[in-house]
Amino acid sequence: MGQLPAYVIGQPALSTWVETMLDRAEVVAPRAAHGEDVTYDVVHTPEQVAWGYTTSLAPLKRFLFPQVDPLLRWSRQGDEGLQLEPSYDERERVFLAVRPCDVAGVLFLDRVFTRDREDIYYLSRRRRSTLIALTCTEPGENCFCVCADAGPFLDAGYDLQLTRLSDEYLVEVGSDKGAALIGEADGLFAPATEGAMRTRRDLEKEAETRFGEHQAYFAAALRKVTFDQVPDELWDGMAERCLECGGCAFVCPTCTCFLVADSERGGEGERARLWDSCLYRAYALEASGHNPRAEGKHRVKARFFHKLSYQFAKPLEAHGCVGCGRCVTTCMGSNDMPAVTARIRRGAM
C-alpha cells in the first residue's frame, strides 16, 4: 500500500484489459473445470476467468516448476557423440486473479531456487511471469493464510493486487512490471479514491475475521520443532496415519523436492526432473541400498522439520507454509498442517 499508486477498473474495461494481456502473453487464471472444481489453467477469452472462485485445486508452482520438467534432450549421432540440447520454457505468462497465498508461495519458491545457485529452468519461467493477485474477502473453509502471514491480502510481493469493491476492482501496483502493465492500457483505469482505499482496508479487516476451524498454531510448533522437543511417539502416531500418497508435497505451494530421471529410446533421450515426496519410503534411499529414513516416523519428522524449523525458515525468510489449506483437502490421513501444529502444541495425537 503506502505510496505506490492504485487504480480502479470496472466492466467492460476489465475484459478489454484481459484482451490486451491475451494479445501479448499466455494468461493463466482460475478456470472452471468439472462440476465445482476450479483450477489454474490457460484461458483464451476474458469470459473463461472464474473471478468468483474460492481456491484452485493446484497451486501456481505447476507453471513455474512442472510435475514433469524436461531439462535437456540428447541424441547419439554416430561418431559425433552426444548432441545435447537444453529445454528452457520461455513463454511469457500473466498469472491473473491468483490467490495471495499462491503469490506468497511463488515468492518462497523464488528464494528456494536462487538460494544456493540460480535455477535456470525455474528462472526462465519466473522472469517472464507477471503476478496479479486477487485478494480474498471470503476465505475458503480449509484456509488459514492469516496464520502464515500470507493473506488474505498482501502488503508486497505482487506485481499487481486486485480487490473487488462492489462493481469494480481496486488495482494496487506492487512493482515496475505491474506499473508497466497498467501503462500499456492506462485509458482503462481511473485513479483510486481515498474512499476506495478505505473500503479495501475494511474488507481486509473483515476477511481476517472469517476464517474457519482450520487454524494453524504455528508458534508452539516452530519452537518445538526447532529445538527437537517433539516426542518420537507423536511422529510415530502421525506416520501411522500417513498413506504415503505424496499429495501434501504435490499440492503445497512451497514444496520443491524432485528427482531426476533419464529415459532413452533408440538413441534419443530426455533428462527430466519429476516431483518427489519426502514421505515416500524410497525418498532417501541411497545407492548402497541403505535407507536412513526407513521408518515412517523419521520421514514425517523430516518433513515438518523442513517446513517449520528455524534452521530452514531463516535462509528462506519464511517457514514453509502459506496457509492455502490444500493439504487439508488432499491428505489421505489427517496429517495436514493445522492438525500437525495442533498436535505438536498439545504434545499428543
Add this chain to the structure above:
Amino acid sequence: MPHVLTTCPYCGCGCGLYLQVDGRRVLGTAASAGHPVARGRLCAKGWHAHEVSSSSQRLRRPLIRRGEGLEEASWEEALDLVTSRFGEIKTAGGARAIGVLGSPRATNEENFLLSKLARSCFGTNNVDFSARLEALPGLFDLPKYRHLTLSAASLDDIERADLIVLWQADPAEEHPAAASRVLRAVAGGVPLIEVAARSGQLGRLAAIRLSPIPGTELQLAAGLLHVALSTAEPAGAEGDGLAASVDSCTPEHTETITGVPTEDIVRAGEMLAASARPLAVYSRGATLGPQGPEVLTTLAALCRVVSNASDSWSSLLWLSTYCNFQGARDMGVVPYFLSGYQAVSDQNVRDTFAHAWGASPPTEPGLPSWEMLGTVRAMLVMGDDPTASLPDAAAVREALAKLEFLVVQEAFLTPVAQAAHVVLPSATFAEKDGTFTNTERRLQRVRKAVEPPGEARADWEILCEIARRFGRPMEYESPAQVMAEIASLTPIYSDISYDRLDEGWGLRWPLDKAVATDQALLGAAAAGEEPAAVEQSGAPGVDDDFPLVLTADHALESWAADKLVVNAIGLRRQQGADRPPSLPQIAINPADAESLDLRPGQRARVRCRNGGIEAAVRITDAVRQGVVVLPAGARESAAVLQSSTNPETGVPLLRPRAVCIEKV
C-alpha cells in the same frame, strides 16, 4: 494446458483425476476436489497417472515373431498374419481351439467388443479375464453367493458405519481411497476390528487385531457368530437355525482351532453384537482363501444378524482389484455370461444377441482362463496378464509358450507380450475414450488426453479391424456408440449414455429401479440359509519337521511388479520397483526368528514337503508366532504353497502349507 478429467487406471476405487496436457504430452496429474470417490485426494499411483503415457518403454509398432525374437512390422502384415493363423486354427480345430482374454484394465467398450468378436466372429465362448478368479467364479450364478462380490455398499459407507471389520484386506496397500475413509472413521471414534494373517498399516489403529492361523478363518467367523448370537437377540427362525449351526463354536473351542485368544473372540463378537451399522470390508484376500465362499457367507450372516438398521444398510463392501474389474464382468468377459450376467445357455438371451450381432453366441459355456491355458491352440490376449493373476506363474508361462499362436494387444513388452507371435501396440487409458466401472458399480468416463505414441491404437479400434478382416465388420464411430449398443443389450446398463455420464461424476448401475430390486440378478443373502459345515478347517497340519504355517498374502507388495508401475518412471522408484529385491521376502515373527537364529535380511530356505525356495528374512510383529507370510505375487510362491482346486468351482488356489525355515 488442458486439464482432462478422467478415471485412474490402477485400483478398483476409481478416483477421478485431471491429466494435465502441455503440447502433446501428459505432463502432470491433479486431484479433483469435487469427485465423490477422490474428494481432492489421490494415492501415490494416482498422482503418477500421467507417467505411463509418455514412458519410453511404450510399444509403438506391431511386432511379429521371426525365429527367436520379435521384429517390427506393419499393421498390414501383423493383422494379415492374425487373420490367416486364426482362420487356419479354427478350420483345423474348431472354434473351441480359440480362446480370448479380456482385461480388468481395458474399458467397458473394449471388453464388450472382445466378447462380441469372440462370440460372433470366432464362434467361441472361451472368453475370460484371469483376475476373475478373485470374484468367486462358478458360484456367482447363485444369488446366495452373487452379492458377495457385487457391492451394494459404497465407499462412503465406510464413514457411515459404526463398526468396521477389515477381513483379510489391507486397503492401505490395495485400495487407498478406502483406507483414507477408514482413517477418518477411526479418527471420529468408530472402532476397527482387523482379521489378518499379516497385520496391515490400519491394524495399528484397530481396537482388536485377530490373527487366526491361516486356513481357520471360517472357524473364526463361526466363533464370532456364536458370540454375537448369544449376546444379541436376532429375530425369529433365522436366528434359531444359525444358532444351531454354530452351537459348538464356543470361544474356547474356536481358540483351540484358530489360535485366537478367547477373550478377543468374545470382545470382538460383543462389539459386533452391539453395532447397528457394521461394515465388513474385504477383497481378494478373503475370496482366494481356502474356504473363501463359506467365510464370506458366514460373515454376511453375522452382519445381517447384528445389524438392526433398516434394509437400506448393506454390510458388505467388496473391493475389486483393478480399475475395471467390475466392468469386465459386467460386459460378459465370462465363459458362461454375455453382458449383464445373461447366461449363454438361455435361448432367449442368445436370440436377442443374435439379432443384434448377426450371429448367435454358442450354447455351450466356454473354458475359464485357467483351463484355456493348456487346452486351446490359439489365443488373443487384450492386455490381460495371467502370469500376475493366476496362482502358478511358472505354469502359465509354460502354457503360453506352448500355444501355436498367441496374439497380444499391449502397451508395454510385458512377459505375456514377450511370449507372443504377434504383438499389437495399444493405447493406455490416457489416449482413448471409454468407461470404467469401479467397485461400487460406478461407471465413469475415461477421456482421451493425447494421441497414442507411434502407431499404437486403442484396443477397441484393433478389435474392429480384426473383425473386419474376419468378414464380420464391427463399425463404430466412437466408443460412445459402443456404449449405446451395450445399453440396448444389457439391462443393468440400460439408460447409460455418455451425455448422462458427462453431467455429473458418473453413474452407479442400475439406473432402472426394476433391475435394482431384482434379487435373482443382483443376488441377496438367503435368509435362513445356514453357513456351511464348519468342522473342517483349511489349515495345514504342522509337525516337528514342518512346524510353521506359510500363507500367501495378496496385498503384500501387490503393485511392485505391475506393468503400470514398473513402466512409470517416478512411480516405480516410489513403489520400490526400480530395485526389486533378488529374493522374495518372508515375514516372520520375532520370537520365531530368534528361536531359528535368523537376522533381518538373512538368506533362508523355506522348505515344504515337496520342495523349497530361498527367501530373505523380514522380522516383524505383524505376523503371529507360528505363521510366516510370503507375497502371493512372488515368483516362486507356487513352489512352496499348496496348489489346490476348489472342488465346487474348479478355481485354482494356493493354500497355506506347513513349512520349515533354515538358514542358508
